[in-house]
Amino acid sequence: MSARKTSLTDKQAKNGTSKYVLERCASINEYYDVAFKVMLLGDSAVGKTCVLVRFKDGAFLGGNFIATVGIDFRNKVVDVDNLKVKLQIWDTAGQERFRSVTHAYYRDAQALLLLYDITNKPSFDNIRAWLTEIFDYAQKDVVIMLLGNKSDMAAERVVKTEEGEKLAKEYGVPFMETSAKTGVNVELAFLAIAKELKHRATQLPNEPKFKLHDYIESQKHKSGCCRLG
């Protein structure tokens, strides 16, 4: 099966008036208590669309790679501590020429999942530049998570797990390796984000603070699945 991606023009993507967007909104009537915007960022071909499709549909988009044009979104409602949390997940084009389109969406995002491909060193080296863009365009308190994708491709790995961990530690962001192909850690990444955002939105002053790093570490160890290859 080949990946099918949405083509929104810059103008359509900005004002949300394309036929495609309207049709999609009309079909979304699932009940939810609270909604958040999450964005997927990273170089072209690191697997952003595949990670989103894995989370949304539980499937892997193999076959020919077709780059995202502009920006697209999918919704998914998840249960977090008996609350229905809707994640509106924006899948951005990694190609440089779409950067001005995607910048416009940064400031509305409450969380950013920043991906690199463990088999592609430049995609890892570019993470610092992505973080600079995030600091320039996103809200100051945006939740950021670093994901090293394609962890199933052990034989082609060129970025060590420790390198991802070190970079994430330097910037104080949580990190995990994922595979859109096998599904490893994909759901955990989105659920951890949903939990963090839900806690931020609903936490009472006397409640203990939710610790995103601790939660991720405890769940990784529970599933024992975070290190492949």
Ligand SMILES: Nc1nc2c(ncn2[C@@H]2O[C@H](COP(=O)(O)OP(=O)(O)OP(=O)(O)O)[C@@H](O)[C@H]2O)c(=O)[nH]1
């Ligand atoms: N083995 C493996 N292949 C993957 C994985 N994730 C994505 N791919 C493949 O990598 C290629 C790129 O995936 P996409 O999800 O389209 O990449 P993208 O980051 O959305 O790319 P842009 O739309 O250009 O920004 C496709 O051929 C996918 O099948 C993964 O976890 N494992």
